[in-house]
Amino acid sequence: MEIDIFTWLVVVLILSGIIGYFVVWGVTPALHTPLMAVTNAISGIVVVAAMAVAGPSILSIDVCAMLPCPYPQYVVPMQWAARVIGVVAVALCAVNIFGGFAITARMLAMYKPKEEKKA
Amino acid sequence: MEIDIFTWLVVVLILSGIIGYFVVWGVTPALHTPLMAVTNAISGIVVVAAMAVAGPSILSIDVCAMLPCPYPQYVVPMQWAARVIGVVAVALCAVNIFGGFAITARMLAMYKPKEEKKA
Amino acid sequence: MLIALLNDNLTLLLAIAAGVLCVLGLQGLSHPKTARRGNLCAMAGMALAIALAFVHPSMEAYGWVLLGLAAGAVVGVPLARKTPLTSLPQLVAVFHSLVGLAAALVALGMYLQKQAFGLMEAKLALEMGLGAAIGLITLTGSILAALKLQGTIGGRPWGWWGRHYLNLGLGVGIVACTAWFTLTFSPVAFGLIFILSLILGWTLVAPIGGADMPVVVSMLNSYSGWAAAATGFAVESPLLIMVGALVGVSGAILSYVMCHAMQRSFISVILGGFGNAEAAVGEASTTPSKAAALAGTEDVAYLLNEAEQVIIVPGYGMAVAQAQHAVKALTQQLLAKGIEVRFAIHPVAGRMPGHMNVLLAEADIPYDLVEELEDVNPRFAEADVVLILGANDVVNPAAQTDKSSPIYGMPVLEAWHAKRVFVVKRSHRPGYAGIDNPLFTLPNAALVLGDAKEIVEKIGTALKAA
Amino acid sequence: MLIALLNDNLTLLLAIAAGVLCVLGLQGLSHPKTARRGNLCAMAGMALAIALAFVHPSMEAYGWVLLGLAAGAVVGVPLARKTPLTSLPQLVAVFHSLVGLAAALVALGMYLQKQAFGLMEAKLALEMGLGAAIGLITLTGSILAALKLQGTIGGRPWGWWGRHYLNLGLGVGIVACTAWFTLTFSPVAFGLIFILSLILGWTLVAPIGGADMPVVVSMLNSYSGWAAAATGFAVESPLLIMVGALVGVSGAILSYVMCHAMQRSFISVILGGFGNAEAAVGEASTTPSKAAALAGTEDVAYLLNEAEQVIIVPGYGMAVAQAQHAVKALTQQLLAKGIEVRFAIHPVAGRMPGHMNVLLAEADIPYDLVEELEDVNPRFAEADVVLILGANDVVNPAAQTDKSSPIYGMPVLEAWHAKRVFVVKRSHRPGYAGIDNPLFTLPNAALVLGDAKEIVEKIGTALKAA
């Protein structure tokens, strides 16, 4: 049982791609603009990775006793740089998520219940 | 990274279920009978498990030196019983697979190219 | 010794590829044009799956396995080739029973193998118990369904008041034995799971009336898929889980579609409530309440000749009589005379979803003459002649008018709006649901008694003379 | 220190649940009735995803992360609220660039973190290189696309003969640097990946004409999804992979749909071949070849008043003029007079797929007056008046008659079959594809020059007087 996580992730990619294929072809052409907006919003999912970069605590230089730090003097600054970069990435993704959902909601608000009769 | 294989299998179950949902609703009602036939055929996939039961070599009683065999005297007969049972299961599944595909092919042969004009 | 199926990254990806091929197979059925290519994809998927199982490192007994496969092919292919299309539902039910049995045998085989070396685990026991239980319920349920469909045992539901309690008791018993088995790996517990599941499959299906058998078959199709998925967890095969889920979902959706077309809740079908009402009415209605008018084939031919628009409603009787080729010939005669002909297909006409479509396709009747319920219903009012060929329940106006009718609420083909309605059937007996059809006694309707094929051929001859 | 995202079974299942919620979100868009519920599902999915990231054991810097989220919300929501609907394509393009940049920053941040402790691995380097490259191509490509759409830089394609070789060279360079980076983790290699990808994004989009920008935006949508998926492999998050694949597939399908509606191959769009032809024709055709007849709003009102069937063809000009509410008022006037009104929607009218549908929905124009290309085309022959509101390319008969036209083969609305055609636009300038429209000079056609909103309002006033 030496299956790598990587392989499982490939499986998830394949199956999700198939799901995407079906679900997107199922979208009615009249809603293709909201579709672009909502996929735009969910592509902000990168926020999860950005949070993982921004979130970890900053370790002190002592950790280099256990790890093969190549440039011990930069260990702390590099972590801080990563955090700042992560926070910027979080902010960028958040613009996408909040903005994307807001646009979608704005567009969908135009398809009012009255028009819903055409089932 | 202590994800069990079991959990990954659950993920596969969920994603496949979703795929099944979309793909089956996409089947045109006129082909619901062939759909039953073909799902019947592929449910013979149990053959894979049956082959895994029928296939392994029969180990001699010596193996009980290393494994906690509860009834050493039955180690060989039990393996033989498993093999026979596995072969029967293989045969049952094969009936399904070959029969199911044959029926499907027979039904689909009726939907001849001439009718294909209605795209 | 048995090794779990998941042994390396490449095999996993190839197994998923086999699953994806099966998905493509079903996807192909979204259109008749791609259907045969789809079937080939599914075959390729299964072939890949079997090939992967062959190259698995623990595989040794090639000869035995090949023997099993060959035996299956020798039995399965002729069965599939020779069975008449009308018996398809039974055949499908029998096939389901085989998968169910195979799943249970796999569980048993694994148990023997693991026990031999003292290697059972609780998680495995749970999965094996589940796979065996679902498989065996599928086994006896499918056999009973097949027998009911075949008419070997009457379709009459089993109305004993205590049946729900019995089923509940059996279900609880299976759960309890599974728990016991999970904790102790006791062969007694395993055996009890087998016995109780076999009984439960039977008692679950027994109370359900014959008219609901197609729903039951579809539900058992779903069960066989879930049995495969449970087995997949036991042997750690994502392929079994993937394909099992496809089959499980497919069966569930088909059951839903059928119940929806009959306007009844799935729960009530499964609990067999409808079956009861049906039995009661069925007995009362073997003789018609009012006398229906009768007509001869010449009358029909005469009126067809005068008509401008004709609608043909095929039903189960057309399948029984294998009248589709005669119908095709008649259609061509009518079209040649410049008469507009349409076929009205009810979603549950016949005994399987899409049954009529298969038959019309077999006879090579052009696809664009065939219309579904919603499209054709507004057209009956304009039709001069409606020819009902062995359909009954699907044209029963009681579904719209008689609140006490067991089919009340089911959408039906509103044939009675036409100027003239001819019903071709062999007797005054009711249709599958066992209920009276007031359509037959309407003033604009008449019965043409006889076998559908013969009658249609006679109409054709008379029409040639006209 | 960064811990991989996959840390336990429960989190994995919850992450998949978040992905499934996003699937349900897209699934909701299969019908306007369920669309808003779908959007809520997708929101719930993203909320769950963020919550999971928050409770992750390695998460410490809550304040920082909240700050980032808040900053994004403060910028994003007003942007989304205030941007006029006509600028949506640009806004969407800008948003894609942000995701692309974020993916690249994540790769950079991970690199710093891993390098700080000397923990880089080859597999990780490969995934990070890929994520950064796709992300940065998306970044500059989207910015350029947004600028072209906004008109800040001309939509003129960049026709230099060597562009394909340049792109090829850049692509090879990126692959080489990624290989180098995978083997050495060298910061120089990583930096080169960044620089080359930034350039490639620009040079990929530059040769493509303005008319093809919507296809490009959709393609970049797809890229942003694949960038997310690549990042998902780097941080081992099945959720990122799942959602990334959804977005990637969605963008690809939308590009395909658009190309298909314009009857052109995706490859030719991406290589910018069409853009060239367009530029050449575009310059030649800023003045019309023959004089088109002109008409006043009273003429239009008079003929509308006489008409029995009217078809309105909205196009990009209606969006620019924000004329939809005026159109709704006019429609009601016409309906009140018993005149039949239809809207004919071309799949690529406007600047985004479904653009016209959104506008008509905004103005509350009943869904059942709106018809798609295939349904409405046979009806033009029966129409007394066709009113074309700021549409041009989508009603260009050259698509059917002129083999040399760059839009030859694209299905168009055959407005010219109607008795009278009025085209509302501001000038004699061509539409987005930059080509002449022979429809305007047909004997049954006349231009009504002016802003679509004003003209429609004037027609309404004149109609009231009539």
Ligand SMILES: NC(=O)c1ccc[n+]([C@@H]2O[C@H](COP(=O)([O-])OP(=O)(O)OC[C@H]3O[C@@H](n4cnc5c(N)ncnc54)[C@H](OP(=O)(O)O)[C@@H]3O)[C@@H](O)[C@H]2O)c1
């Ligand atoms: N299709 C499905 O998926 C599905 C699923 C579940 C349930 N069902 C049920 O099956 C029924 C289908 O309705 P249906 O209208 O098609 O069939 P039906 O109601 O069962 O009626 C069939 C009729 O055909 C006549 N018939 C039988 N053999 C004949 C022959 N050789 N020549 C001429 N007539 C013949 C029978 O009358 P005589 O005996 O007098 O000849 C009978 O009245 C419904 O009750 C439906 O709910 C179908």
Ligand SMILES: NC(=O)c1ccc[n+]([C@@H]2O[C@H](COP(=O)([O-])OP(=O)(O)OC[C@H]3O[C@@H](n4cnc5c(N)ncnc54)[C@H](OP(=O)(O)O)[C@@H]3O)[C@@H](O)[C@H]2O)c1
């Ligand atoms: N929808 C999509 O997804 C999509 C995707 C890719 C490409 N495209 C392309 O976009 C084009 C769409 O065709 P279309 O017919 O909708 O638009 P179009 O061909 O771009 O024509 C728009 C017309 O509206 C007029 N106009 C602009 N502002 C106006 C105003 N305020 N009042 C009145 N008229 C105004 C313009 O003429 P004046 O300047 O003289 O006023 C122009 O002729 C096609 O070429 C299509 O291939 C669309």
